[in-house]
Amino acid sequence: MENVTVLGAGSWGTALAIVLAENGHHTLLWTHREEQAVEINEHHTNQKYLPETNLPNNLVATSHLEKAIDHSDVVVVAVPTKAIREVCEKMMTFLNKKVLFVHVSKGIEPNSLMRISEMLQESLSADVIEEIVVLSGPSHAEEVVLHHPTTITAASKNLSAAEKVQDLFMNQYFRVYTTDDVVGVELGGALKNVIALAAGISDGLNYGDNAKAALITRGLAEITRLGVKMGGNPFTFSGLTGMGDLIVTCTSVHSRNWRAGNMLGKGMKLEQVLDQMGMVVEGVRTTKAAYQLSQEYKVPMPITTALYDVLFNDKEPKIAVDELMIRTKKREINDLQ
Numbered sequence: 088m089e090n091v092t093v094l095g096a097g098s099w100g101t102a103l104a105i106v107l108a109e110n111g112h113h114t115l116l117w118t119h120r121e122e123q124a125v126e127i128n129e130h131h132t133n134q135k136y137l138p139e140t141n142l143p144n145n146l147v148a149t150s151h152l153e154k155a156i157d158h159s160d161v162v163v164v165a166v167p168t169k170a171i172r173e174v175c176e177k178m179m180t181f182l183n184k185k186v187l188f189v190h191v192s193k194g195i196e197p198n199s200l201m202r203i204s205e206m207l208q209e210s211l212s213a214d215v216i217e218e219i220v221v222l223s224g225p226s227h228a229e230e231v232v233l234h235h236p237t238t239i240t241a242a243s244k245n246l247s248a249a250e251k252v253q254d255l256f257m258n259q260y261f262r263v264y265t266t267d268d269v270v271g272v273e274l275g276g277a278l279k280n281v282i283a284l285a286a287g288i289s290d291g292l293n294y295g296d297n298a299k300a301a302l303i304t305r306g307l308a309e310i311t312r313l314g315v316k317m318g319g320n321p322f323t324f325s326g327l328t329g330m331g332d333l334i335v336t337c338t339s340v341h342s343r344n345w346r347a348g349n350m351l352g353k354g355m356k357l358e359q360v361l362d363q364m365g366m367v368v369e370g371v372r373t374t375k376a377a378y379q380l381s382q383e384y385k386v387p388m389p390i391t392t393a394l395y396d397v398l399f400n401d402k403e404p405k406i407a408v409d410e411l412m413i414r415t416k417k418r419e420i421n422d423l424q
Protein backbone atom coordinates (compact mmCIF):
# COMPACT_ATOMS: atom_id res chain seq x y z
CA MET A 88 0.00 0.00 0.00
CA GLU A 89 1.21 3.50 -0.84
CA ASN A 90 1.24 6.90 0.81
CA VAL A 91 -0.85 9.29 -1.28
CA THR A 92 -1.66 12.97 -0.81
CA VAL A 93 -4.76 14.69 -2.21
CA LEU A 94 -4.78 18.50 -2.45
CA GLY A 95 -8.24 20.06 -2.27
CA ALA A 96 -11.13 18.80 -0.15
CA GLY A 97 -13.99 19.86 -2.41
CA SER A 98 -16.34 17.21 -3.73
CA TRP A 99 -13.90 15.64 -6.19
CA GLY A 100 -10.76 15.70 -4.01
CA THR A 101 -12.75 14.15 -1.16
CA ALA A 102 -14.36 11.48 -3.36
CA LEU A 103 -10.97 10.47 -4.81
CA ALA A 104 -9.40 10.42 -1.35
CA ILE A 105 -12.20 8.05 -0.29
CA VAL A 106 -11.44 5.74 -3.25
CA LEU A 107 -7.74 5.71 -2.32
CA ALA A 108 -8.42 5.14 1.39
CA GLU A 109 -10.89 2.36 0.57
CA ASN A 110 -8.18 0.79 -1.60
CA GLY A 111 -6.04 0.64 1.56
CA HIS A 112 -3.63 3.49 0.73
CA HIS A 113 -2.41 5.80 3.50
CA THR A 114 -4.26 8.85 2.24
CA LEU A 115 -3.78 12.39 3.50
CA LEU A 116 -6.27 15.02 2.31
CA TRP A 117 -5.13 18.66 2.37
CA THR A 118 -7.58 21.50 2.72
CA HIS A 119 -6.73 25.18 3.03
CA ARG A 120 -9.48 25.49 5.64
CA GLU A 121 -8.45 24.35 9.13
CA GLU A 122 -12.05 23.90 10.31
CA GLN A 123 -12.66 21.48 7.44
CA ALA A 124 -9.63 19.38 8.43
CA VAL A 125 -10.98 19.24 12.00
CA GLU A 126 -14.43 18.21 10.73
CA ILE A 127 -12.98 15.42 8.59
CA ASN A 128 -10.72 14.09 11.37
CA GLU A 129 -13.22 14.33 14.21
CA HIS A 130 -16.57 13.66 12.53
CA HIS A 131 -15.52 11.88 9.31
CA THR A 132 -17.81 14.12 7.28
CA ASN A 133 -17.48 16.89 4.68
CA GLN A 134 -20.87 18.55 5.06
CA LYS A 135 -20.35 21.38 2.60
CA TYR A 136 -19.31 19.28 -0.39
CA LEU A 137 -20.58 15.72 0.20
CA PRO A 138 -23.25 16.09 2.87
CA GLU A 139 -24.62 12.52 2.73
CA THR A 140 -21.26 10.75 2.92
CA ASN A 141 -19.45 9.10 5.83
CA LEU A 142 -15.71 9.24 5.21
CA PRO A 143 -13.61 6.17 6.06
CA ASN A 144 -11.82 6.35 9.44
CA ASN A 145 -8.45 5.79 7.77
CA LEU A 146 -8.82 8.99 5.72
CA VAL A 147 -6.90 11.75 7.51
CA ALA A 148 -7.02 15.47 6.71
CA THR A 149 -4.56 18.29 7.35
CA SER A 150 -4.46 22.01 6.66
CA HIS A 151 -0.65 21.97 6.75
CA LEU A 152 0.54 21.88 3.13
CA GLU A 153 4.17 21.03 3.89
CA LYS A 154 3.13 18.06 6.08
CA ALA A 155 0.76 16.94 3.32
CA ILE A 156 3.54 16.96 0.73
CA ASP A 157 6.06 15.31 3.08
CA HIS A 158 3.62 12.42 3.45
CA SER A 159 3.97 11.13 -0.09
CA ASP A 160 5.67 11.09 -3.49
CA VAL A 161 2.28 10.85 -5.23
CA VAL A 162 0.24 14.06 -5.09
CA VAL A 163 -3.26 14.34 -6.53
CA VAL A 164 -4.07 17.98 -7.37
CA ALA A 165 -7.84 18.48 -7.03
CA VAL A 166 -8.29 22.22 -6.66
CA PRO A 167 -10.16 24.34 -9.23
CA THR A 168 -8.13 25.55 -12.22
CA LYS A 169 -7.97 29.10 -10.93
CA ALA A 170 -6.27 27.91 -7.69
CA ILE A 171 -3.62 25.73 -9.38
CA ARG A 172 -0.90 28.38 -9.66
CA GLU A 173 -1.40 29.61 -6.09
CA VAL A 174 -1.09 26.08 -4.68
CA CYS A 175 1.99 25.39 -6.85
CA GLU A 176 3.66 28.59 -5.66
CA LYS A 177 3.08 27.55 -2.05
CA MET A 178 4.53 24.08 -2.73
CA MET A 179 7.59 25.53 -4.42
CA THR A 180 8.61 27.29 -1.18
CA PHE A 181 9.57 23.92 0.34
CA LEU A 182 9.45 21.15 -2.30
CA ASN A 183 12.82 19.45 -2.61
CA LYS A 184 11.99 16.02 -3.99
CA LYS A 185 10.51 14.54 -7.16
CA VAL A 186 6.77 13.97 -7.08
CA LEU A 187 4.36 12.12 -9.34
CA PHE A 188 1.62 14.73 -9.88
CA VAL A 189 -1.85 13.48 -10.77
CA HIS A 190 -4.20 16.28 -11.73
CA VAL A 191 -7.96 15.97 -11.94
CA SER A 192 -9.02 19.56 -12.67
CA LYS A 193 -10.98 20.34 -15.83
CA GLY A 194 -10.17 23.76 -17.18
CA ILE A 195 -8.07 25.90 -19.52
CA GLU A 196 -6.52 29.13 -18.28
CA PRO A 197 -7.87 32.23 -20.08
CA ASN A 198 -5.26 34.45 -21.80
CA SER A 199 -2.29 32.06 -21.33
CA LEU A 200 -4.51 29.40 -22.97
CA MET A 201 -2.63 26.73 -21.06
CA ARG A 202 -3.92 23.30 -20.21
CA ILE A 203 -3.50 22.22 -16.57
CA SER A 204 -0.42 20.07 -17.21
CA GLU A 205 1.21 23.07 -18.92
CA MET A 206 0.33 25.27 -15.93
CA LEU A 207 1.88 22.70 -13.60
CA GLN A 208 5.02 22.54 -15.72
CA GLU A 209 5.30 26.31 -15.74
CA SER A 210 4.67 26.86 -12.04
CA LEU A 211 6.65 23.91 -10.67
CA SER A 212 10.34 23.50 -11.53
CA ALA A 213 11.34 20.51 -13.66
CA ASP A 214 13.42 18.98 -10.86
CA VAL A 215 10.35 18.41 -8.63
CA ILE A 216 8.23 16.74 -11.33
CA GLU A 217 8.68 12.98 -11.58
CA GLU A 218 5.81 12.80 -14.08
CA ILE A 219 2.38 14.35 -14.68
CA VAL A 220 -0.70 12.16 -15.08
CA VAL A 221 -4.20 13.44 -15.87
CA LEU A 222 -7.18 11.55 -14.45
CA SER A 223 -10.37 12.42 -16.29
CA GLY A 224 -13.66 10.96 -17.47
CA PRO A 225 -17.39 10.80 -16.72
CA SER A 226 -17.29 10.77 -12.93
CA HIS A 227 -19.48 12.79 -10.63
CA ALA A 228 -18.24 12.68 -7.06
CA GLU A 229 -21.79 12.16 -5.76
CA GLU A 230 -22.04 8.80 -7.57
CA VAL A 231 -18.47 7.64 -6.92
CA VAL A 232 -19.05 7.89 -3.15
CA LEU A 233 -22.12 5.66 -3.59
CA HIS A 234 -19.85 3.08 -5.26
CA HIS A 235 -21.82 3.34 -8.50
CA PRO A 236 -19.81 1.87 -11.39
CA THR A 237 -17.54 4.58 -12.80
CA THR A 238 -14.97 4.52 -15.60
CA ILE A 239 -12.18 7.01 -16.03
CA THR A 240 -8.88 7.42 -17.91
CA ALA A 241 -5.34 8.07 -16.66
CA ALA A 242 -3.30 9.91 -19.31
CA SER A 243 0.42 10.54 -19.37
CA LYS A 244 3.15 10.81 -21.98
CA ASN A 245 4.82 8.16 -19.85
CA LEU A 246 2.47 5.16 -19.95
CA SER A 247 4.08 3.47 -16.97
CA ALA A 248 3.20 6.51 -14.83
CA ALA A 249 -0.40 6.28 -16.10
CA GLU A 250 -0.38 2.56 -15.22
CA LYS A 251 0.85 3.34 -11.71
CA VAL A 252 -2.11 5.71 -11.25
CA GLN A 253 -4.43 3.06 -12.73
CA ASP A 254 -3.22 0.61 -10.05
CA LEU A 255 -3.64 3.12 -7.22
CA PHE A 256 -7.26 3.96 -8.01
CA MET A 257 -8.71 0.89 -9.69
CA ASN A 258 -11.23 -1.21 -7.75
CA GLN A 259 -14.59 -2.97 -8.10
CA TYR A 260 -16.57 0.25 -8.69
CA PHE A 261 -13.83 2.46 -10.15
CA ARG A 262 -12.38 1.21 -13.44
CA VAL A 263 -9.37 3.08 -14.83
CA TYR A 264 -8.13 2.95 -18.44
CA THR A 265 -4.84 4.43 -19.70
CA THR A 266 -3.75 6.51 -22.70
CA ASP A 267 -0.80 8.65 -23.73
CA ASP A 268 -2.99 11.37 -25.29
CA VAL A 269 -2.62 14.07 -22.62
CA VAL A 270 -3.67 16.88 -25.00
CA GLY A 271 -6.88 15.14 -26.09
CA VAL A 272 -7.83 14.13 -22.53
CA GLU A 273 -7.24 17.59 -21.05
CA LEU A 274 -9.07 19.38 -23.85
CA GLY A 275 -12.05 17.00 -23.81
CA GLY A 276 -12.40 17.36 -20.01
CA ALA A 277 -12.23 21.15 -20.08
CA LEU A 278 -14.31 21.87 -23.18
CA LYS A 279 -17.24 19.61 -22.26
CA ASN A 280 -18.00 22.04 -19.43
CA VAL A 281 -18.65 24.77 -22.00
CA ILE A 282 -21.16 22.62 -23.84
CA ALA A 283 -22.75 21.51 -20.52
CA LEU A 284 -23.44 25.16 -19.66
CA ALA A 285 -25.11 25.51 -23.06
CA ALA A 286 -27.13 22.31 -22.49
CA GLY A 287 -28.26 23.66 -19.12
CA ILE A 288 -29.37 26.89 -20.77
CA SER A 289 -31.30 24.92 -23.39
CA ASP A 290 -33.06 22.93 -20.64
CA GLY A 291 -33.71 26.15 -18.72
CA LEU A 292 -35.45 27.46 -21.82
CA ASN A 293 -37.46 24.19 -21.95
CA TYR A 294 -36.15 23.43 -25.43
CA GLY A 295 -36.38 19.67 -24.85
CA ASP A 296 -34.40 16.63 -25.89
CA ASN A 297 -33.90 17.31 -29.62
CA ALA A 298 -32.10 20.52 -28.78
CA LYS A 299 -29.96 18.88 -26.14
CA ALA A 300 -28.97 16.01 -28.45
CA ALA A 301 -28.03 18.63 -31.04
CA LEU A 302 -25.88 20.52 -28.53
CA ILE A 303 -24.10 17.36 -27.41
CA THR A 304 -23.41 16.19 -30.96
CA ARG A 305 -22.50 19.51 -32.52
CA GLY A 306 -20.64 20.37 -29.32
CA LEU A 307 -18.52 17.28 -29.78
CA ALA A 308 -17.91 18.33 -33.39
CA GLU A 309 -16.45 21.67 -32.34
CA ILE A 310 -14.47 20.18 -29.43
CA THR A 311 -12.97 17.63 -31.82
CA ARG A 312 -12.26 20.25 -34.48
CA LEU A 313 -10.26 22.35 -32.04
CA GLY A 314 -8.77 19.39 -30.19
CA VAL A 315 -7.37 17.76 -33.32
CA LYS A 316 -5.88 21.05 -34.49
CA MET A 317 -4.17 21.37 -31.09
CA GLY A 318 -2.65 17.89 -31.41
CA GLY A 319 -5.22 15.59 -29.74
CA ASN A 320 -5.94 12.13 -31.17
CA PRO A 321 -9.36 12.30 -32.93
CA PHE A 322 -10.41 8.98 -31.32
CA THR A 323 -9.89 10.39 -27.82
CA PHE A 324 -12.82 12.76 -28.34
CA SER A 325 -15.25 9.89 -28.85
CA GLY A 326 -13.90 8.08 -25.76
CA LEU A 327 -14.58 8.37 -22.04
CA THR A 328 -12.85 11.71 -21.60
CA GLY A 329 -14.60 13.21 -24.64
CA MET A 330 -18.06 11.93 -25.53
CA GLY A 331 -18.40 10.08 -22.21
CA ASP A 332 -17.81 13.13 -20.05
CA LEU A 333 -19.81 15.33 -22.40
CA ILE A 334 -22.86 13.07 -22.00
CA VAL A 335 -22.66 12.89 -18.22
CA THR A 336 -22.11 16.62 -17.77
CA CYS A 337 -24.89 17.64 -20.17
CA THR A 338 -27.45 15.25 -18.70
CA SER A 339 -26.74 14.83 -14.99
CA VAL A 340 -28.42 16.83 -12.24
CA HIS A 341 -25.12 16.49 -10.35
CA SER A 342 -23.32 18.69 -12.89
CA ARG A 343 -22.53 22.15 -11.57
CA ASN A 344 -22.03 23.38 -15.14
CA TRP A 345 -25.41 22.07 -16.29
CA ARG A 346 -27.12 23.47 -13.18
CA ALA A 347 -25.51 26.89 -13.64
CA GLY A 348 -26.60 26.90 -17.30
CA ASN A 349 -30.11 25.88 -16.29
CA MET A 350 -30.40 28.90 -14.00
CA LEU A 351 -29.09 31.17 -16.77
CA GLY A 352 -31.69 29.73 -19.15
CA LYS A 353 -34.39 30.49 -16.59
CA GLY A 354 -33.32 34.15 -16.64
CA MET A 355 -30.88 34.54 -13.74
CA LYS A 356 -27.77 36.71 -14.16
CA LEU A 357 -24.32 35.10 -14.14
CA GLU A 358 -23.16 36.71 -10.86
CA GLN A 359 -26.35 35.57 -9.10
CA VAL A 360 -25.90 32.04 -10.43
CA LEU A 361 -22.27 31.80 -9.30
CA ASP A 362 -23.13 33.17 -5.85
CA GLN A 363 -25.86 30.59 -5.47
CA MET A 364 -23.71 27.63 -6.63
CA GLY A 365 -21.04 27.86 -3.89
CA MET A 366 -18.96 25.34 -5.86
CA VAL A 367 -16.68 25.79 -8.81
CA VAL A 368 -18.33 26.16 -12.25
CA GLU A 369 -15.25 25.60 -14.39
CA GLY A 370 -17.07 26.14 -17.69
CA VAL A 371 -17.39 29.88 -17.18
CA ARG A 372 -13.67 30.70 -17.30
CA THR A 373 -13.10 27.90 -19.81
CA THR A 374 -15.65 29.49 -22.17
CA LYS A 375 -13.44 32.57 -22.30
CA ALA A 376 -10.34 30.42 -22.94
CA ALA A 377 -12.13 28.28 -25.55
CA TYR A 378 -13.35 31.37 -27.38
CA GLN A 379 -9.79 32.74 -27.40
CA LEU A 380 -8.47 29.36 -28.62
CA SER A 381 -11.02 29.23 -31.46
CA GLN A 382 -9.71 32.60 -32.63
CA GLU A 383 -6.06 31.72 -32.15
CA TYR A 384 -6.39 28.41 -34.07
CA LYS A 385 -8.95 29.83 -36.52
CA VAL A 386 -11.38 27.01 -35.75
CA PRO A 387 -15.10 27.79 -35.96
CA MET A 388 -16.78 27.04 -32.61
CA PRO A 389 -20.31 28.40 -32.99
CA ILE A 390 -21.76 27.03 -29.71
CA THR A 391 -18.78 28.25 -27.70
CA THR A 392 -19.00 31.65 -29.37
CA ALA A 393 -22.73 31.91 -28.67
CA LEU A 394 -22.15 31.01 -25.03
CA TYR A 395 -19.31 33.51 -24.79
CA ASP A 396 -21.74 36.24 -25.91
CA VAL A 397 -24.34 35.11 -23.37
CA LEU A 398 -21.85 35.02 -20.49
CA PHE A 399 -19.70 38.02 -21.25
CA ASN A 400 -21.63 40.26 -23.68
CA ASP A 401 -25.07 40.07 -22.08
CA LYS A 402 -26.70 38.39 -25.08
CA GLU A 403 -30.15 36.94 -24.34
CA PRO A 404 -29.86 33.10 -24.39
CA LYS A 405 -32.93 32.79 -26.62
CA ILE A 406 -31.45 35.15 -29.21
CA ALA A 407 -28.15 33.23 -29.12
CA VAL A 408 -30.03 29.99 -29.89
CA ASP A 409 -32.03 31.64 -32.70
CA GLU A 410 -28.80 32.85 -34.27
CA LEU A 411 -27.23 29.38 -34.04
CA MET A 412 -30.21 27.95 -35.92
CA ILE A 413 -30.02 30.41 -38.83
CA ARG A 414 -26.27 30.16 -39.47
CA THR A 415 -25.28 29.58 -43.09
CA LYS A 416 -25.98 26.09 -44.45
CA LYS A 417 -23.28 23.44 -43.76
CA ARG A 418 -22.51 19.86 -44.64
CA GLU A 419 -22.43 17.79 -41.49
CA ILE A 420 -19.37 15.58 -41.81
CA ASN A 421 -17.12 17.79 -43.96
CA ASP A 422 -17.53 20.34 -41.24
CA LEU A 423 -15.55 18.08 -38.91
CA GLN A 424 -12.45 18.12 -41.05
Ligand SMILES: NC(=O)C1=CN([C@@H]2O[C@H](COP(=O)(O)OP(=O)(O)OC[C@H]3O[C@@H](n4cnc5c(N)ncnc54)[C@H](O)[C@@H]3O)[C@@H](O)[C@H]2O)C=CC1
Pocket residue numbers: 095096097098099100118119120136165166167168169170173174191192193194226227228229365366367369
Ligand atom coordinates in the same frame (compact mmCIF):
# COMPACT_ATOMS: atom_id res chain seq x y z
N1 LIG B 1 -17.07 17.37 -8.53
C1 LIG B 1 -16.87 16.41 -9.43
O1 LIG B 1 -17.66 15.47 -9.49
C2 LIG B 1 -15.72 16.50 -10.36
C3 LIG B 1 -14.89 17.61 -10.42
N2 LIG B 1 -13.82 17.62 -11.28
C4 LIG B 1 -12.90 18.75 -11.32
O2 LIG B 1 -12.17 18.80 -10.10
C5 LIG B 1 -11.80 20.16 -9.82
C6 LIG B 1 -12.24 20.49 -8.41
O3 LIG B 1 -13.65 20.42 -8.41
P1 LIG B 1 -14.55 20.15 -7.15
O4 LIG B 1 -13.88 19.35 -6.12
O5 LIG B 1 -15.83 19.66 -7.65
O6 LIG B 1 -14.73 21.66 -6.63
P2 LIG B 1 -15.44 22.18 -5.33
O7 LIG B 1 -15.99 23.52 -5.62
O8 LIG B 1 -16.33 21.11 -4.79
O9 LIG B 1 -14.23 22.32 -4.31
C7 LIG B 1 -13.09 23.07 -4.58
C8 LIG B 1 -12.13 22.91 -3.39
O10 LIG B 1 -10.95 23.67 -3.68
C9 LIG B 1 -10.69 24.50 -2.57
N3 LIG B 1 -10.02 25.71 -3.02
C10 LIG B 1 -10.55 26.75 -3.73
N4 LIG B 1 -9.61 27.68 -3.93
C11 LIG B 1 -8.49 27.25 -3.30
C12 LIG B 1 -7.19 27.80 -3.15
N5 LIG B 1 -6.86 28.97 -3.67
N6 LIG B 1 -6.27 27.07 -2.46
C13 LIG B 1 -6.60 25.87 -1.95
N7 LIG B 1 -7.81 25.28 -2.07
C14 LIG B 1 -8.74 25.98 -2.75
C15 LIG B 1 -12.05 24.80 -1.96
O11 LIG B 1 -11.93 25.19 -0.61
C16 LIG B 1 -12.72 23.45 -2.10
O12 LIG B 1 -12.34 22.61 -1.04
C17 LIG B 1 -12.48 21.03 -10.89
O13 LIG B 1 -11.54 21.36 -11.87
C18 LIG B 1 -13.56 20.11 -11.46
O14 LIG B 1 -13.84 20.41 -12.82
C19 LIG B 1 -13.53 16.56 -12.08
C20 LIG B 1 -14.31 15.45 -12.06
C21 LIG B 1 -15.47 15.32 -11.21
Ligand SMILES: O=C(CO)COP(=O)(O)O
Pocket residue numbers: 193224225226227280283332335336341342343344345367368369
Ligand atom coordinates in the same frame (compact mmCIF):
# COMPACT_ATOMS: atom_id res chain seq x y z
O1 LIG C 1 -16.42 16.67 -14.66
C1 LIG C 1 -17.39 16.32 -14.06
C2 LIG C 1 -17.99 14.98 -14.22
O2 LIG C 1 -17.18 14.14 -14.99
C3 LIG C 1 -18.07 17.26 -13.13
O3 LIG C 1 -18.79 18.18 -13.86
P1 LIG C 1 -19.38 19.47 -13.13
O4 LIG C 1 -18.19 20.30 -12.71
O5 LIG C 1 -20.23 20.14 -14.14
O6 LIG C 1 -20.16 18.99 -11.95
